[in-house]
Amino acid sequence: xxxxxxxxxxxxxxxxxxxxxxxxxxxxxxxxxxxxxxxxxxxxxxxxxxxxxxxxxxxxxxxxxxxxxxxxxxxxxxxxxxxxxxxxxxxxxxxxxxxxxxxxxxxxxxxxxxxxxxxxxxxxxxxxxxxxxxxxxxxxxxxxxxxxxxxxxxxxxxxxxxxxxxxxxxxxxxxxxxxxxxxxxxxxxxxxxxxxxxxxxxxxxxxxxxxxxxxxxxxxxxxxxxxxxxxxxxxxxxxxxxxxxxxxxxxxxxxxxxxxxxxxxxxxxxxxxxxxxxxxxxxxxxxxxxxxxxxxxxxxxxxxxxxxxxxxxxxxxxxxxxxxxxxxxxxxxxxxxxxxxxxxxxxxxxxxxxxxxxxxxxxxxxxxxxxxxxxxxxxxxxxxxxxxxxxxxxxxxxxxxxxxxxxxxxxxxxxxxxxxxxxxxxxxxxxxxxxxxxx
Numbered sequence: 453x454x455x456x457x458x459x460x461x462x463x464x465x466x467x468x469x470x471x472x473x474x475x476x477x478x479x480x481x482x483x484x485x486x487x488x489x490x491x492x493x494x495x496x497x498x499x500x501x502x503x504x505x506x507x508x509x510x511x512x513x514x515x516x517x518x519x520x521x522x523x524x525x526x527x528x529x530x531x532x533x534x535x536x537x538x539x540x541x542x543x544x545x546x547x548x549x550x551x552x553x554x555x556x557x558x559x560x561x562x563x564x565x566x567x568x569x570x571x572x573x574x575x576x577x578x579x580x581x582x583x584x585x586x587x588x589x590x591x592x593x594x595x596x597x598x599x600x601x602x603x604x605x606x607x608x609x610x611x612x613x614x615x616x617x618x619x620x621x622x623x624x625x626x627x628x629x630x631x632x633x634x635x636x637x638x639x640x641x642x643x644x645x646x647x648x649x650x651x652x653x654x655x656x657x658x659x660x661x662x663x664x665x666x667x668x669x670x671x672x673x674x675x676x677x678x679x680x681x682x683x684x685x686x687x688x689x690x691x692x693x694x695x696x697x698x699x700x701x702x703x704x705x706x707x708x709x710x711x712x713x714x715x716x717x718x719x720x721x722x723x724x725x726x727x728x729x730x731x732x733x734x735x736x737x738x739x740x741x742x743x744x745x746x747x748x749x750x751x752x753x754x755x756x757x758x759x760x761x762x763x764x765x766x767x768x769x770x771x772x773x774x775x776x777x778x779x780x781x782x783x784x785x786x787x788x789x790x791x792x793x794x795x796x797x798x799x800x801x802x803x804x805x806x807x808x809x810x811x812x813x814x815x816x817x818x819x820x821x822x823x824x825x826x827x828x829x830x831x832x833x834x835x836x837x838x839x840x841x842x843x844x845x846x847x848x849x850x851x852x853x854x855x856x857x858x859x860x861x862x863x864x865x866x867x868x869x870x871x872x873x874x875x876x877x878x879x880x881x882x883x884x885x886x887x888x889x890x891x
Contacts, residue, residue, distance in 0.1 A: 471723050471731045474626045474633065475666035488658040496679035503535050503678040510535065520570045520614050529567045536682040539564045543689035549616065549647035550609050551639055553708055555716065556620040557628040558663045559673045561651050564685040571618040574601060598638055605642040623725035625664045628652065631721035633728055635709045637701050644695040648712045652686040667735045690715060755788045764790050772797050777875045778868060
């Protein structure tokens with residue numbers, strides 16, 4: 453079993469990885485990067501606007517010059533450097549391999565490889581013909597199924613003698629730090645000879661912002677490319693690989709994936725493109741649900757007086773009977789919102805519940821009510837010594853109220869004891885109902 457190194461340097465077995473581990477979850481995971489990004493934001497917006505203007509001219513150059521021309525390659529590489537996209541090349545391109553197979557870590561992987569080696573990429577989007585022609589996208593029937601894609605790619609290679617086909621077998625952008633998505637076999641069915649290409653992307657500290665995150669849109673990723681000082685895309689050409697006679701298509705695909713993963717010092721995961729799509733869909737659903745909750749909290753009326761909070765606490769208690777009324781009422785004092793308190797109950801932020809009650813033995817002659825010490829009994833008046841043990845049932849609450857000489861704190865003590873009494877009587881009534889049903 454291969455191992456994938458983590459950001460901390462400790463290896464993680466590929467079998468222990470979750471699908472979410474293959475993607476960046478946040479743009480800024482470092483607190484220093486967050487602070488620096490906030491300070492840099494005004495400068496970044498100015499740079500972004502300038503580069504948008506320059507990017508339009510880069511697009512015109514890509515349209516006017518011949519795609520396979522050497523001058524176009526050098527012009528685009530220079531202009532992309534000004535745009536903050538620095539492309540590095542390692543290794544040599546093998547012209548005998550008609551299919552390039554690369555890992556996918558950013559939306560500009562194709563552009564970086566196309567600058568070094570003019571190539572064609574099968575399009576899976578319905579985009580205008582001028583954009584498709586400019587950036588080397590070709591319609592091979594990918595939207596109509598796998599067979600149309602493979603047959604279209606074979607026909608293209610039969611006609612096109614100069615430019616190879618570029619394939620991203622993962623089918624989705626990953627972080628490229630933990631493991632590769634299990635490769636799709638269509639590219640290896642097109643040609644028995646492929647050349648693996650490893651792509652790495654990095655940004656200097658403290659602009660170490662994730663190139664792409666799970667569920668992000670392409671224009672968001674492009675904004676960070678243009679706004680940050682620069683991003684380095686390193687492209688390394690590995691030796692070509694040929695399919696052996698006794699080797700099946702799946703075995704050849706797995707061998708190429710292992711070679712590429714070994715070069716990147718990561719592993720090949722057991723997850724496929726369908727698993728990644730489901731993870732992205734779950735993330736979008738969770739984000740939409742969280743957005744609705746926030747909007748609902750903003751639009752929901754705030755509780756103003758004690759009577760409204762008392763009524764709200766009783767309504768919440770009916771839906772969450774295991775939680776103590778006192779705990780619910782105290783949280784309402786903080787949030788002033790029924791929605792926020794319900795969310796706190798669901799997420800476990802409120803932990804004091806009726807299940808916390810237990811039977812214990814009173815050894816210290818102190819009597820506690822709602823976490824407030826009341827009085828010390830004088831057992832000597834009734835007996836020479838207190839009972840050896842006194843069994844009682846109690847509920848634990850945070851000791852947030854203290855009886856002092858300050859009259860302003862008396863109201864809090866009174867409210868806390870009131871809710872304790874209501875809860876106790878309610879529990880007695882429910883216990884009596886259960887005993888009657890048993891009889």
